Amino acid sequence: MKGLVVKNTGSWYTVLLDDGRLLDCKVKGNFRLRGIRSTNPVAVGDRVMVVPNQEGTAFITEIEDRRNYIIRKSINLSKQSHIIAANVDQALLVVTVISPQTSTTFIDRFLASAEAYRVPVVLVFNKTDLLDADAQHYQQMLITLYETVGYECRPISAETGDGVEDLRPLLEGKITLLSGNSGVGKSTLINRLVPGANLRTAEISDAHQTGQHTTTFSEMIPINGGWLIDTPGIKGFGTFDMEPEELTGYFREIFRFSKDCRFSNCTHTHEPGCAVLQALENHYIAQSRYQSYLSMLDDKEESKYREAY
Numbered sequence: 362m363k364g365l366v367v368k369n370t371g372s373w374y375t376v377l378l379d380d381g382r383l384l385d386c387k388v389k390g391n392f393r394l395r396g397i398r399s400t401n402p403v404a405v406g407d408r409v410m411v412v413p414n415q416e417g418t419a420f421i422t423e424i425e426d427r428r429n430y431i432i433r434k435s436i437n438l439s440k441q442s443h444i445i446a447a448n449v450d451q452a453l454l455v456v457t458v459i460s461p462q463t464s465t466t467f468i469d470r471f472l473a474s475a476e477a478y479r480v481p482v483v484l485v486f487n488k489t490d491l492l493d494a495d496a497q498h499y500q501q502m503l504i505t506l507y508e509t510v511g512y513e514c515r516p517i518s519a520e521t522g523d524g525v526e527d528l529r530p531l532l533e534g535k536i537t538l539l540s541g542n543s544g545v546g547k548s549t550l551i552n553r554l555v556p557g558a559n560l561r562t563a564e565i566s567d568a569h570q571t572g573q574h575t576t577t578f579s580e581m582i583p584i585n586g587g588w589l590i591d592t593p594g595i596k597g598f599g600t601f602d603m604e605p606e607e608l609t610g611y612f613r614e615i616f617r618f619s620k621d622c623r624f625s626n627c628t629h630t631h632e633p634g635c636a637v638l639q640a641l642e643n644h645y646i647a648q649s650r651y652q653s654y655l656s657m658l659d660d661k662e663e664s665k666y667r668e669a670y
Contacts, residue, residue: 367405484514
């Protein structure tokens with residue numbers, strides 16, 4: 362029997378069979394994906410083959426080829442990856458400029474990873490109801506930056522509902538990954554979009570202005586003829602399986618200027634005739650984006666996971 366993995370609790374997978382039934386499944390102990398060392402060989406969004414057993418559950422025996430996936434380094438196991446979701450049409454990255462503040466490095470790492478696996482991203486700037494004049498100005502600067510690079514940006518307030526309905530047309534008939542740091546309001550947004558979802562929400566920690574994990578597993582929620590994939594909040598986003606020479610291609614504006622570099626293998630760090638460094642000096646490339654590029658280059662050289670982002 363074939364089906365779609367719609368929920369992953371760590372030890373169990375809920376599969377929506379093609380005949381409409383839900384079945385709890387486990388992965389056989391020796392089941393591993395070829396070529397990917399992952400903490401979760403099966404991910405939400407996977408199409409799988411299952412074999413029922415006498416206990417009324419089933420084993421997942423095969424995964425169909427994936428169109429794409431979003432992947433990051435496992436926090437504690439630097440040589441392993443964690444697949445956030447598979448076979449997605451797009452991602453909504455929920456970010457906030459205050460309470461908590463999402464770093465541009467985190468945003469850029471997510472965007473670069475999505476570029477690597479050809480997943481379109483819309484940036485959703487949440488908590489607009491909390492912004493004073495300075496925070497509004499900073500948010501508008503970020504929106505201008507990312508729109509200039511080529512990313513769609515949507516300011517909203519999940520708390521008040523402002524701008525939320527405008528997201529619905531984006532979700533229609535599509536499989537959408539919802540991601541972001543803990544505390545940016547993903548659960549509140551889903552509760553607005555899907556009345557009856559009743560996802561738990563938590564207060565922001567005053568001491569550190571960080572979010573508390575309220576989602577502890579990944580789950581697909583039906584919406585507008587498509588699916589919204591709710592995922593646990595991410596604290597860090599270590600990159601995985603990217604070669605340094607490929608990295609330029611995952612930063613759209615750096616890639617555009619890199620075609621004019623004197624050397625084809627330019628790393629855009631020190632080389633003479635580097636069109637990227639010239640564009641940076643002339644403010645055609647934002648300093649924050651370039652710093653994110655350098656930090657990811659540093660990841661490859663040091664092979665380390667940066668949780669601070």
